[in-house]
Each structure stands twice: as structure tokens, then as C-alpha cells.
Amino acid sequence: MLLEMSKIRIIGLKAVFPQTLDALYSFGKIQFDDLAPAIEAGELPLKSMAQPEGREEEIAEMTAAQQRSEVVCQGLYGDEEQHLPADQDNPLFTAEPADLITQSQVTLDRLEPQVKDLAAQRQALEDQQAELEKYKPVIAQIAPIIEHNIGDSDKGLDALVLLIEKRNEALIKTFEPALQEISSTRTKVIDAELANDVIPLVVVFDKKYSSDIWAYLKDTHANQMKLPEDLEDVPLPEAIKHLQGQIEAADEKIAEINDTIKTLGADSFDELVGLKDALHDRLQEFEATKLFAETEYTFVVEGYVPKSELPALISAVGEVSPDVMVDEEPITPAIYPEVPVEIEKKKGRMNAFRAAIGLWGTPQYGQLDPTTILAISFPFIFGMIVGDAGYGLLMVIFCLVLRKKMPDSIGVQNITGVLFPAGIMTMIFGCFYFEFFGNLAHEYIPFIKNIHPIEITSWFTLPFLRTETNLMNTLLFLAIGVGVLEVAIGLVIGIINSKKGGHTKHIFEKAGILMIIFAALLMVVSMMMPAVTAALGATGAAIFKYAAYVILAFGLISALFGGGIMGAIETLEAVTHSASYIRIMAVGLVGALLADAANDLMFKTMPNIGGLAIGLILHILNFAIILFSPSIHALRLTFLEFFGNFFERGSRQYKPFARAGKEERL
Numbered sequence: 001m002l003l004e005m006s007k008i009r010i011i012g013l014k015a016v017f018p019q020t021l022d023a024l025y026s027f028g029k030i031q032f033d034d035l036a037p038a039i040e041a042g043e044l045p046l047k048s049m050a051q052p053e054g055r056e057e058e059i060a061e062m063t064a065a066q067q068r069s070e071v072v073c074q075g076l077y078g079d080e081e082q083h084l085p086a087d088q089d090n091p092l093f094t095a096e097p098a099d100l101i102t103q104s105q106v107t108l109d110r111l112e113p114q115v116k117d118l119a120a121q122r123q124a125l126e127d128q129q130a131e132l133e134k135y136k137p138v139i140a141q142i143a144p145i146i147e148h149n150i151g152d153s154d155k156g157l158d159a160l161v162l163l164i165e166k167r168n169e170a171l172i173k174t175f176e177p178a179l180q181e182i183s184s185t186r187t188k189v190i191d192a193e194l195a196n197d198v199i200p201l202v203v204v205f206d207k208k209y210s211s212d213i214w215a216y217l218k219d220t221h222a223n224q225m226k227l228p229e230d231l232e233d234v235p236l237p238e239a240i241k242h243l244q245g246q247i248e249a250a251d252e253k254i255a256e257i258n259d260t261i262k263t264l265g266a267d268s269f270d271e272l273v274g275l276k277d278a279l280h281d282r283l284q285e286f287e288a289t290k291l292f293a294e295t296e297y298t299f300v301v302e303g304y305v306p307k308s309e310l311p312a313l314i315s316a317v318g319e320v321s322p323d324v325m326v327d328e329e330p331i332t333p334a335i336y337p338e339v340p341v342e343i344e345k346k347k348g349r350m351n352a353f354r355a356a357i358g359l360w361g362t363p364q365y366g367q368l369d370p371t372t373i374l375a376i377s378f379p380f381i382f383g384m385i386v387g388d389a390g391y392g393l394l395m396v397i398f399c400l401v402l403r404k405k406m407p408d409s410i411g412v413q414n415i416t417g418v419l420f421p422a423g424i425m426t427m428i429f430g431c432f433y434f435e436f437f438g439n440l441a442h443e444y445i446p447f448i449k450n451i452h453p454i455e456i457t458s459w460f461t462l463p464f465l466r467t468e469t470n471l472m473n474t475l476l477f478l479a480i481g482v483g484v485l486e487v488a489i490g491l492v493i494g495i496i497n498s499k500k501g502g503h504t505k506h507i508f509e510k511a512g513i514l515m516i517i518f519a520a521l522l523m524v525v526s527m528m529m530p531a532v533t534a535a536l537g538a539t540g541a542a543i544f545k546y547a548a549y550v551i552l553a554f555g556l557i558s559a560l561f562g563g564g565i566m567g568a569i570e571t572l573e574a575v576t577h578s579a580s581y582i583r584i585m586a587v588g589l590v591g592a593l594l595a596d597a598a599n600d601l602m603f604k605t606m607p608n609i610g611g612l613a614i615g616l617i618l619h620i621l622n623f624a625i626i627l628f629s630p631s632i633h634a635l636r637l638t639f640l641e642f643f644g645n646f647f648e649r650g651s652r653q654y655k656p657f658a659r660a661g662k663e664e665r666l
Helices: 014-027 036-040 055-077 097-133 136-149 166-182 207-220 236-289 307-320 333-338 350-359 371-386 389-405 410-433 440-444 469-501 504-528 530-563 565-579 582-605 609-645
Strands: 005-013 157-165 188-191 198-206 298-306 324-329 454-457 460-462
Touching (some): 097 236, 157 166, 166 198, 198 207, 371 582, 389 410, 410 609, 504 565
Antiparallel strands (some): 005 298, 005 324, 157 198
């Protein structure tokens, strides 16, 4: 359910205002209202709270200091959202603005240069690493070759490295004979393993033939490995060792810098993070005072607090002074749009649906909590669309594995928390449709394919084989039936919300649309189910039909009375929204037929390894589509067609006035 709020007004003597504000800050569960608009409109005989002289200059200096502190935190901890432990006091919370600014300068002037210098050193080394990284694959291949063939420098040998593209691989055999003709038989050309479509060649030769070797290679336009500028004139064996040393030295230096940063961060944590939190809190405090009002001797604060926390608020304020009073004011439907909204935390996977509501917006205060509605509607529609026990089982396994592998990822926990029940419902509908990776079970698994559906009527069987031509019309009506049911339930919830919000006209409008839908259902029954009319007899059938006409007439009158021309438009929308559920049939059949096609390919058309491979690829593709496309359609039907009948967005989310890092989202 939505968190029940209390609207409160706090009045007290200005002499105890600083202590009161500090108590409210520590309380951390009140969200303030801006009294300035009401004061300017003349609705409150008060004036906005005056700001001390020089306050804007203090705000500017503190804002700059806060930004610097966040940058330093980012450099030291890799995250600017660092806070002191909840149970640790911060002495800077009570510091005067001038003292806080002075302390900021002292702390930041000491830490900022150190962090910038360490960060610059690390960045330079990381850039060097990135430059050296391109040599690593080649060095790994050629270093052992050079070591084996040259070893000590007293052999009088030198070496160079050529890079040959794989498409020119045939040229490799021509190099050694050609080079031996202009040098000696000691010249060798050794090819290393392919790396990034390039084959490194190590050319080993007598140093006395260096000029001849270089001249030949220049004429052949062979690509030589480009070394860093500082190593271009160094013999290759020495250059390779130097590169290896540079890479290892860079790794060690970066590790040393990281250790230094870690030590500096640990030693400065309380000082730096405490300063950042104090700056944040003081700036928030300055902004909050602009929302308050005052008289010559008193201050006035208005806002909202969870109703369950009202006694604690009264107690916290009472401890400051008996000269401060807390009054609760009634929350009437007229101010529902202004009341901050918070959906209460749920247990288990329901919290994932609580987060999913945010995709559509925050509901307005006073409405029913839509979380449970979403938790029922989305898995049901998703399961009805996919309807395959095999794919549903894969979804469940996929969700469980992700949740276990990434327990700290809020995003993964929320997504899998929504998809897991959808997977369960997909398995249930898979049993209803008799689908396990398409028609694999009832056509290709020996002990299952002998199970035949029970024919209830010519248009309905159990299990319900939705891909059968004679049952597709039934599937169409089932999809529309789900749409009519959800639209009708949405209208009922809309009536309840309208009653809670005091919108009488909306009650008439939604009730009228509901009666029109009910009348339309009666007419459909009378026209398409002759058995029903036959059972009623001629007189009963006539009464049945006239009752439908009367309900339709009353519905039209009620809808037009409640909504005027918009009532007629929303009636048409209700019809189109119901018809929109046809996508359950359309999208579901596409997936089912693709799975059937994959199975037929594997076991009929191409019963060989090639057919098996293609069929498995099609199943994998189908599963990937299932994770996304039905999710989008199920969310669209739930949010737009279903929620559109009752959901009204609120304009304020509950964000209480609390110290940095100690905000408590209830």
C-alpha cells in the first residue's frame, strides 16, 4: 500500500529555531512544503524567512568546496557517494559556516594536490601501458625465439621482426632463401603463431650483413615491427627485454600508486568524508530555510511525515523546547496531488514489482497501491503470450543463476524478480497449451506424443493446442476476454480511487463505461450462444436482450453525464483497449510457430547434424526474442490498457530532509 502521510505544521520561537532545525535534520523523515507561493498569494499572513547577510557568498564558497571534495572522493575511493557510518557522529555538523569553509580549505588544499598528482602519475602509466599493450602478443611469440636463437650477444647475431598479413602467408617461404643469398647460411627466418591476422617473422642474421639485410627488406616493402622511438636504435634482443621490463615496471608502479591512494584514503576517510557530508547538509539546510516562514518572534514550518512517525516527530521536537508545537492538519482529496508519495517496501520479489512501477510513474496519493496488480497482471499476460513449458523452465533457471551470480546488483535482482514469476506462469500456460519447446513433446517424444487432447467442444480442447487451425478463433476470443476482464477490473479500481479522491463525476463516467461493457457482453452471449437463449425460453431470451439494452442506455447516460464528450471518447478507448489484447494471440503464435518450425526442421526436413544445428540456433533465437518482445507487450498492455483506467500520476515523490548518507526510504 501507499505510505500513509500526515500533514504537519511546526510553530515555535525563533530563539530555538537552530536547535529545532537540527532536530528535524537528525529525525530525517519530514519533507518540507514551500510556503512562499501561499505567502505571495496572501493566503498566509506571514513572510518568508529572512536569509542572513552574506548567505549567498557562503553558499557559493560551500558549493565550490563540496564539488572539490566530491572530486577528491572520486579520486581516492572511485566513488563520490561515500558517507560516514550511520552511528558515527560528525563534529562538523555543528560547525559555523565560516569555520566549515576554513576547514574545507585546509583539508582540500592538503589532499587535492596529492590526489591530483597520484592520479596524473597513474594516468600516465596507464597510457604507457595502453601503448605497450599492443606489443604484448608479438613479444610473447618472438621473445622465446630470439632467446633460443641468439642468446648471448657474443654469437655475433642480430635479429629483426617482420609482420606478414595472413593473406600473404605464401611469401614466407621465399624470405629465407633470398636472404641467405645476400648473407650466409646462418640467416634464419622463423615464423611465430598467428596473432590478430598477422604472422610475426623473426629474422636472425650475422651482424656484419645488417646493411644488406635492411636494404633487401626495404626494397621488398616488408612491414617491420615498429618499436617505440626510444628503442628504434637499440638491437632487437635488447629492445624486447627492455619492453618486457617496461611493462612489468608499469604494472608494479601502478600497484604502488594504488596502495598509496588506498592508504591516503583510509587515513583521510573520517576527515574528508565528514567534511563532504557536512557541506552537503549545510547547503541542504540553507535551501530548506528558504521554504519556511516567520513573524517577528516565531517561525513556521510545514511539510509531510509518515503517519506512523508522527509520535516520534512530536517527541523529537518536544525535546528541543516546550515552546515548539507540532500540529497535524487534515489531508483532503483537494491536496492529494501535492502530497509526497512512497510505496511501502515489499517482502521478497514483490520489491522488484515495486521498482517496476517506476517505469510508469509515481501514483498519486490516495490511490490503491498498484504493485500487487502489476505482480498479477504482468506474469499472467507474459505467460499467456509465451505459453511454453520448455522456455519457461529456461527462464526460471536463467533467473535463478543470475540472482545467485550477481546478488549485489539491484538491477539484476529487480529484473529477475519480475521475470521469475513470469517464467513460472509461462510453464503453467505451457501445460495448458501442451507446448514444450513448441510441438517437441506432443509430436516427437514417444511416451508423450500418444497423449491426445480431450475435446470439450468443437472449439475447445484440453490441453488447448493453440496452433491448431480450428482453435485459433477460440484463442482470439480468449485474448479479447482477458482484455475485457482487465479493462473492467481497471474501471472498478478507478471507481474506488475516484471515490477516495472525491471525484463524483469520474465515478459516474467509469461506472457508465463499465455498464456499457457489461451490456455488450450480454449481447454477445445472446447472439453467439444460442444454447443460452434456448435454455431461457422465448420470454426469458427477450427479457435478457431488453435488459442488455437498458443497461447499455443507462451506461451511455452515466458516461456522458460524468465525462461529457470525453466520456464518449473514453468509452471508445475502453473498446479499443480490450481489442488491443489480440496481440496476446498474435505475438504468442509467432513464437509457437517458430518453435514448431525448428522442431520440424530437426526431425523431418533435415534429420541430420546440420538440421539439428540450425534447429538449435532457431530455438536460441526464439528464446532471446521471448525475453524481450513479450515483456514489452505485457508491460504495454498492463500499463497502458489496464492501468490507464485507474492510474493517476503523482507529482511528488517522498524525499525526506535527512543528513547525507542517512536518508531512510521507508
